[in-house]
Amino acid sequence: MNISVELTLSPLQDNFEPPIIDFIKKLRASGLTVLENPLSTQVYGEYDAVMELLHNEIKESFENLDHVVLTMKLVKSDRSEYEPHF
Secondary structure (H helix, E strand, O other): OEEEEEEEEEEOOOOOHHHHHHHHHHHHOOOOEEEEOOOOEEEEEEHHHHHHHHHHHHHHHHHHOOOEEEEEEEEOOOOOOOOOOO
16 A cells, blocks of 8 residues: 655754754655655655654654654555646
């Protein structure tokens, strides 16, 4: 089963960009389809592979940051090829 996940990592600190960049680079290195926009990062792939990656990377981010918010949306399908028709 394929899924699509939208993530927004928000470190609650002044120097917030380096942890976000590190998080995205680790997602990119996974070999899964990863797309970014200014507000979020999307990860697409097989459920178990995506969830294993997220389990590890979210845990590491939470261990390394004192205060952080992660917003996540999951969709049961691979929406990486979606293009609006309007």
